[in-house]
Amino acid sequence: MVNRPDTAAGVIGVTALGTKVMLAVPDDAAEADRRLHELHEVHEMFLASRAIPKSGLCVDVGAGAGWFALPFAKAFPEWQVICFEPDGDSFELLGKNVARNGLENVTCVNAAFHPGLDAADLPRRAPGQGPLPTALNHALTATQKAAFQPLPGLGARLAPLPDDAADAGVQAPALSPDLLAALAPDLLKLDAPGGEQAIGAALRSVPVGFITGQIYAHTPAQAFLPTPEAGDRQYYLVAGEHALRRDYEDNFDTRQNRLDIVVAMYNCRGYIQECVDSLLADGNPDIRVLVVDDGSTDDSGALVTQLYGDNPRVRLLTKANGGCASARNFGRMHSDARHITFIDADDRVDPGMFSALLEVARYTGTFVVEGEFEWFTLDEDGNEVLTPSYEATEHRAPGHHRLGDLTYRWLPGDVVATGQPTIWRRVYRRDFLDRQNIWFPEHVRAFDDQIFQLLMARYCGSLAHVHGYAYHYRQHPGQDIKQGDERHFYSFNMFRAIFLRALDEGWDRLDPVFRSLLNTMAWSYAELKPSLKNTYLEAGSEFLAVVSKTYGHNFGPAELTATKIPGLELMLRRKLDEMRDTPSNYAVMRLESWRWQPEFIRMMDANRSAHADIQD
Amino acid sequence: MPEITFSCIMPTFNDGALIAQSVRSILNQTHDRFELLIVDDGSQQPTRDILAGFDDPRIKILPQANDGVSSARNRGLHHARGDYICFLDADDVRAPWSFAEAARVIDETDAELLLCRGVLSQERTQLQRFLDDIHFDGYEAELEALDGADEDVLPVIKAWATSAEPQPANKFIARDVIDRAKLRFPNDHFFEDIMFHTMAIAHARSIALLPSRGYTYFQRQMRQQTTGSNGQIRLDILGAARATFQLFEAHPDFANGRQRGALMISALRLLRWCESCAPSFHRYGYRVALREVLKSISPLYFALPDDTPDPRGDRQALLDYAKEVLSW
CATH class of the missing domain: 3.90.550.10 (Spore Coat Polysaccharide Biosynthesis Protein SpsA; Chain A)
Structure with a gap:
């Protein structure tokens, strides 16, 4: 793919898409580099990765001298190609280049697309139709003058100007984006700075099978994601370091371009409206709320129906009570969206938070994207108090990445693994959760988000942390974690499951899991009611002994002391001493203890009651 | 009704x-x-x-x-x-x-x-009595022998029931x-x-004990059953058995030597069978962990009264197995 100047000055040979064309090009080396880069790094890669039909209608918006359109027309002789180019000089070169290469399947139109223009009522081309209907052919030539702004440094490109700024710009021939919709191209190549949003919107429900191109100014991803009536669409739109790419989820082509927010609700009458309203606040039609009523006894389900019964963006699902994990999974099983998130019914978010996360998710393709979170309390007078989380001081680095008005940065999975479980401020790609088999364990009735977070952190590599939007995590005395009851022992059950999975999959780095285990133990021990602390100490030291024997790992005195669990180090040494002639082996992790599941602990209590009954 | x-x-x-x-x-x-x-x-x-x-x-x-x-x-x-x-x-x-x-x-x-007793439907030949039918025979025989005696029959029943x-x-x-x-x-x-x-x-x-057979257990050809599998799922018995030993140990019935012995025989039978079905490459690990299980339970589990229900006659073989694992 070496592109050398041809014998004639200004004429170069361009090799791409399995063919070679000769192009007369403007004397602008930077522009030539840019165009060739796009041709080879964007369009050729995209087309190389798709099954392109043998015939169809290709529309090249911003054709320039024919950098893309001509190789395409030559490589796909059964396609019709229509080029749009507003700049007069470029258009002239384009016409000559078509002739130079003897291409008969290319039509050139000297026009840009301007969102301010109205379109006459045009018939839409039917997919697979041969020659264009006469009305459409006429419409191609019916250009009007409209205001554009030249973009110095971007070749001869023009960006549309709104009416009130028209005086500042230049006049150029233009057409309405609705004409594009009428053309209903099978493949669109897009290079229209400033026109992206209008063009995307015009085509959103049009069956355009392929879009390749360039996004110059940030355009909400929604513009290019097809509605269901548009059918399947493959797209690759590069925007700086970002790209909109319909690639992943190929096994799940029934999933919709939407975010479903699963709200697990159990007796939250007093909070659910505040919660759902905050989710709906930005009016984003791509976001839907699934309220899962987990067998509430306070009629909160009826309240949801009363408040949102007419709202197509809110759906109420009702199930028999089964705990938070089961409610979240239930919502997921009833969702057909590409992105999903799980929040609690007594919390709320900054308006626009999930739209922002979804936008970053769509432009980065990241498996997971998160917002910030704040502790949400009421002071003595009932005033709302929002306190930034520990991240405000720990993660102080500014965002390195910018997407439109949003800034974000990448957080490594290891950092996420050891943080507080905060699964509710994150948007997940559904295919990621499904493929990695990450679920909330149904039998776990508290802290089920811990294993979810650890597995997510393990598999996501890194996640995008978006600045400026926060989840409001309501603190009140009724919350699970304030009870200090035996449900804290679910942690051992979950970590056991994680270690077994780690063994199964041969995880090579366990340090984040070890750290997370000790963090959890420290936190649980502090929260536990006094009557359970001894049991926890035994459960914990036995668990650490089993983990040590499984991996031949040594928990150091400093990290054990840091848990502030008195005697933990000595207890662990004693347990290990009891196991001293047991070799390190993965199968040791298969052991179980009555202290590692709340259900067992309750059964043990029942045994004690049985003793008491005998004495009575 | x-x-x-x-x-x-x-x-x-x-x-x-x-x-x-x-x-x-x-x-x-x-x-x-x-x-x-x-x-x-x-x-x-x-x-x-x-x-x-x-x-x-x-x-x-x-x-x-x-x-x-x-x-x-x-x-x-x-x-x-x-x-x-x-x-x-x-x-x-x-x-x-x-x-x-x-x-x-x-x-x-x-x-x-x-x-209740059950029916066992295997993959070939006739329907059979479920595996533990002989335990219920022993159960009924001993109760019949005790009929009219002053003895509290519940511990006897529990020993036989546990052995099923x-x-x-x-x-x-x-x-x-x-x-x-x-x-x-x-x-x-x-x-x-x-x-x-x-x-x-x-x-x-x-x-x-119900007089009639109450269920049929089907062994299936084309279906992966836990009991018919031989993957590492076999290692699962180790944890389940250990927690069972721990819980029963704390129950007053632990003092009932025959009931305790019945649990031991039943558990060892399962443990030995799972080892024999585990993939070869898991057997060393299985032994390591099983030894840990047996070391960590009450020694009284190894003290089986002579009249511990043992209708299948495998008590000695199972205790020998436990001994072999412990001295391994």
Whole structure:
């Protein structure tokens, strides 16, 4: 793919898409580099990765001298190609280049697309139709003058100007984006700075099978994601370091371009409206709320129906009570969206938070994207108090990445693994959760988000942390974690499951899991009611002994002391001493203890009651 | 007709067409005061479609994301409202008279726990008595011999009952016992029945044996069953057995040497069998962990009274196995 100047000055040979064309090009080396880069790094890669039909209608918006359109027309002789180019000089070169290469399947139109223009009522081309209907052919030539702004440094490109700024710009021939919709191209190549949003919107429900191109100014991803009536669409739109790419989820082509927010609700009458309203606040039609009523006894389900019964963006699902994990999974099983998130019914978010996360998710393709979170309390007078989380001081680095008005940065999975479980401020790609088999364990009735977070952190590599939007995590005395009851022992059950999975999959780095285990133990021990602390100490030291024997790992005195669990180090040494002639082996992790599941602990209590009954 | 109500808990995971017969075997019970709680443990569409095809108000379907059979049965226990609770796996069958007979015996005896014999359908030849039939023979013989004696028969019954195959379909348990004993299956474990079986018997204050066979257990050719698998799932018995030993150790019935011995024999039989089915490359690890289990339980488990129920005559071989593991 070496592109050398041809014998004639200004004429170069361009090799791409399995063919070679000769192009007369403007004397602008930077522009030539840019165009060739796009041709080879964007369009050729995209087309190389798709099954392109043998015939169809290709529309090249911003054709320039024919950098893309001509190789395409030559490589796909059964396609019709229509080029749009507003700049007069470029258009002239384009016409000559078509002739130079003897291409008969290319039509050139000297026009840009301007969102301010109205379109006459045009018939839409039917997919697979041969020659264009006469009305459409006429419409191609019916250009009007409209205001554009030249973009110095971007070749001869023009960006549309709104009416009130028209005086500042230049006049150029233009057409309405609705004409594009009428053309209903099978493949669109897009290079229209400033026109992206209008063009995307015009085509959103049009069956355009392929879009390749360039996004110059940030355009909400929604513009290019097809509605269901548009059918399947493959797209690759590069925007700086970002790209909109319909690639992943190929096994799940029934999933919709939407975010479903699963709200697990159990007796939250007093909070659910505040919660759902905050989710709906930005009016984003791509976001839907699934309220899962987990067998509430306070009629909160009826309240949801009363408040949102007419709202197509809110759906109420009702199930028999089964705990938070089961409610979240239930919502997921009833969702057909590409992105999903799980929040609690007594919390709320900054308006626009999930739209922002979804936008970053769509432009980065990241498996997971998160917002910030704040502790949400009421002071003595009932005033709302929002306190930034520990991240405000720990993660102080500014965002390195910018997407439109949003800034974000990448957080490594290891950092996420050891943080507080905060699964509710994150948007997940559904295919990621499904493929990695990450679920909330149904039998776990508290802290089920811990294993979810650890597995997510393990598999996501890194996640995008978006600045400026926060989840409001309501603190009140009724919350699970304030009870200090035996449900804290679910942690051992979950970590056991994680270690077994780690063994199964041969995880090579366990340090984040070890750290997370000790963090959890420290936190649980502090929260536990006094009557359970001894049991926890035994459960914990036995668990650490089993983990040590499984991996031949040594928990150091400093990290054990840091848990502030008195005697933990000595207890662990004693347990290990009891196991001293047991070799390190993965199968040791298969052991179980009555202290590692709340259900067992309750059964043990029942045994004690049985003793008491005998004495009575 | 007695007013006793039953809850039958049926976990299913991709049982497909097999489940239809199991469900019908409940719906067609001659005693019709019952609820059938089907816990769908994350099945794919074919099974869900079959379940959706049943239109009977006595069926409650409880869906969950796949979380294992123990978790599914526990979900059923959480929702069960019947006076007595029983289990049926989604590829097995309950005899048509099973509920009616249980209701009659409950009416007559007020027993908190009912046990029944079963039928074993293997992949070839004739239908057979279920594996533990010989234990129930011993149970009945000893009770007959004791008839009229002053001796408290409950410890005798419990010893024999514990020795029977830990099979969830072979019993009806009063919900009172479940509540009192906080009985649950061990989440995350297969070979889960031994804990429930052992502790249900330990907490029951009265036990009766039903005269007729109450269920059929099918060994299937084309279906992956836990008991027919040989993957690393076999290592699961280690955890389930250890927690069972720990829990029983703390129950007053631990003092009943025959009952304790019956648990030991039953558990060792399972442990030895699982080792023999485990993949070769897991056997070293299996031994390491099993030794840890045996080292960590009460030494009294190794003190078996001479009259510990041992109708299969494998007591000595099993103790030799334990000795071999411990001195390994």
